[in-house]
Amino acid sequence: MTDVDVAVVGAGVAGLTAAYELGKAGREARVFEAADVVGGRMTTLREDGYLIDTCAEQMAERGYEETWRLLAELGVDPAAAPPIGRGIAMWRGRARPGVAQTRGLVTGAGLSLRARLDAARLLRGTFDIERPEHSRLGEATVAEFAAPHHPDLLDYLLQPVVSGFFGWDPARSAAAPLLALLTAVGPPPTWRAYRDGMDTFARALAAKTDVTTGFPVDEIVDDGSSARVRGGAWEISARAVVLAVPAPVAARLHPRHGSAFLRECSFTPVVKAHLLLDRPLGGPDYALVVPTAENGTVSTVIFDHLKHPGRAPEGRGLVTLMAHPAVVPELLEASDEAVASRLTGAAEPLVPGLGSATRRAIVRRVRHALPEATPRALASRSGFEAGLGRGVVDYAGDWVFLSPCSEAAVRSGVRAALRLAVRPAKERAR
């Protein structure tokens, strides 16, 4: 007899989705989460009347089909995630509006005319978010993909977007997953943010699943027909396990899998400073991406209070600064005060008055922030996925599709649940 039917490790949206879908399919799933809260990279801090999204900042109207389907099933009104209704600007001496919008073709959004035409042409096409390797781009990196075109395409569009949102180095990450995402989600003003924080979805899923928080799992021991899940002094047995943690953590918890993809599936780290302001600054765009050529310390500025009025108390502001990937390794080791002062100082020319408006800074370091999607990981991805569903241990997470977005995490959870739900009854009765 095992203690649980399916043990899901990790209460991010991938693990919670897997557990919820397994429940619908008549299997008993129990989720074990290391942190004290659910949501993983979709959590929200509530401090002094500020709502601080610690990782994911937005979702989209388009391209998030499984998320919207589940929200409807869970009874979450679409109005809980209203459109942001504002765009993204590119910094080129000043903020240039219209990034990834048709109006950017006219305003320029920081691009020369030739580069605008290149961008419009290259961003067309069909890409599959679940099979990024099936595209005409092959395993080309973002930098290789951009190389034959006007240099602005890399320097004032692709580099700032991939470094600023995913922490990627364009010379290391593959272009195909990026284009699959960009073409799926549509223009920024249609993107949405949950009114009550980006953890809304995880909280709704957790309300329908059996989750134990504060339970860090140390090891999975798989004997081929069942598994033991070990954490601290605890040990439980399970018929099946879904490892819904970032790939490097999954590889550590269950080293026996030995898959090339798990070895290659690296993650980028991210360092951010959330600045609680005594007044709102910035606008009209809700985010500003900053090319390396313009600033080597801050890569993105998000004006969170412009995402939704409830993000900051009346008359106050909330701004998030993302560190440029080049300085992240040193900032991971620096004190909170040093990180906040370095990022705020570097952002002052982008947002005048930022230093004096800051009442408090909250620094966040995410070591496994986003799947890096290197060409080697892309080359081994489909083989890994094809092998899933045969053993006791299955996997879920955005990284399964090498896509740096929550919709990929949700889809991976749905697929993991489907694989387990269709297992032959004989095997399940073991």
Ligand SMILES: Cc1cc2nc3c(=O)[nH]c(=O)nc-3n(C[C@H](O)[C@H](O)[C@H](O)COP(=O)(O)OP(=O)(O)OC[C@H]3O[C@@H](n4cnc5c(N)ncnc54)[C@H](O)[C@@H]3O)c2cc1C
């Ligand atoms: C800075 C940043 C910005 C982002 N912005 C966006 C955005 O705007 N839009 C978007 O769609 N996506 C965004 N993303 C990506 C999105 O957040 C992720 O794709 C998604 O949340 C991943 O969900 P997951 O369940 O796969 O993983 P996670 O959310 O990482 O969940 C894994 C869970 O496992 C837990 N865990 C880890 N180790 C153990 C262990 N040993 N035992 C038990 N539990 C463990 C973790 O605590 C965590 O809760 C962003 C990510 C980051 C980092």
